[in-house]
Amino acid sequence: MTELPHLEPDMALFLDFDGTLVELAPRPQDVHVDPALSDVLLDLQGLLDGAVAVVTGRPIVQVDSFLQPVRLPAAGLHGLEQRDAPGGEIVSSPPDNQITRLAHHIAGSGLLERGVSLEDKGPALALHYRSVPDLEGDVIDFLTRTLSLLPDLHMVHGKMVAEAKPKGRDKGTALRDFMEEPPFAGRRPVFIGDDVTDEDGLSAAIAAGGFGIKVGEGPTCAGFRLANVTAVLEWLQAGRDAMMDERQPQET
Numbered sequence: 366m367t368e369l370p371h372l373e374p375d376m377a378l379f380l381d382f383d384g385t386l387v388e389l390a391p392r393p394q395d396v397h398v399d400p401a402l403s404d405v406l407l408d409l410q411g412l413l414d415g416a417v418a419v420v421t422g423r424p425i426v427q428v429d430s431f432l433q434p435v436r437l438p439a440a441g442l443h444g445l446e447q448r449d450a451p452g453g454e455i456v457s458s459p460p461d462n463q464i465t466r467l468a469h470h471i472a473g474s475g476l477l478e479r480g481v482s483l484e485d486k487g488p489a490l491a492l493h494y495r496s497v498p499d500l501e502g503d504v505i506d507f508l509t510r511t512l513s514l515l516p517d518l519h520m521v522h523g524k525m526v527a528e529a530k531p532k533g534r535d536k537g538t539a540l541r542d543f544m545e546e547p548p549f550a551g552r553r554p555v556f557i558g559d560d561v562t563d564e565d566g567l568s569a570a571i572a573a574g575g576f577g578i579k580v581g582e583g584p585t586c587a588g589f590r591l592a593n594v595t596a597v598l599e600w601l602q603a604g605r606d607a608m609m610d611e612r613q614p615q616e617t
């Protein structure tokens with residue numbers, strides 16, 4: 366891999382949340398946001414003319430509550446939700462009744478009694494097995510079998526989690542939508558993500574003339590890597606500091 370480029374004023378930033386902006390935690394509600402992250406995101410919003418978005422598997426309102434007072438353009442639920450401007454409306458894909466049928470199958474599966482936890486995100490359902498990793502095979506088998514009966518839905522397999530959501534939207538479709546409108550249009554997109562579910566966003570950024578940064582180990586289409594969440598924060602801070610220096614009036 367060649368050396369990671371610096372953040373530049375003509376770029377648009379697309380940021381995954383868990384494992385990229387915050388360290389993974391035992392449960393979804395346990396993540397901790399470094400106050401330095403809020404500071405740098407606020408600064409970058411200004412320096413990139415608003416072209417900074419979060420692209421996450423979580424509901425947008427959840428990310429808002431973790432990042433407050435920062436509120437960014439965002440795509441949530443792996444592209445099922447989108448908010449184009451910080452104070453704008455969250456637009457969601459129409460509900461799919463196959464999710465309700467899946468919820469009944471999950472309730473009858475016995476997995477929850479064995480320690481798997483269900484995260485009900487409304488239009489999407491996630492089965493977490495971080496506290497019972499030996500059940501990964503059982504969770505995947507169950508979802509694969511059940512989703513073969515529910516053809517509107519597909520599985521998204523993340524870190525210690527298997528999710529089911531309606532087909533058709535992902536982090537790549539979200540990035541392409543953002544890139545069609547100001548303040549993103551005409552900029553070079555940079556997508557940063559750590560998980561398999563980020564590969565759609567990473568490849569969309571590359572296809573749109575930008576680049577992708579993979580956080581941590583694992584196969585990826587991204588051309589660049591950062592080691593961990595701390596390295597992501599440091600790269601954002603270095604880009605912010607360099608752009609602020611460039612903006613200082615030059616001494617004569």
Ligand SMILES: O=P(O)(O)OC[C@H]1O[C@H](O[C@H]2O[C@H](CO)[C@@H](O)[C@H](O)[C@H]2O)[C@H](O)[C@@H](O)[C@@H]1O
Pocket residue numbers: 381382383384388389390391392393394395396420421422423424484491493495523524525526528560562
């Ligand atoms: O797209 P992301 O922003 O990376 O969100 C992906 C999923 O993140 C959350 O689950 C993951 O993080 C939890 C907290 O660190 C961790 O406990 C869990 O094992 C991880 O899979 C979130 O709960 C999901 O809804 C997101 O889809």
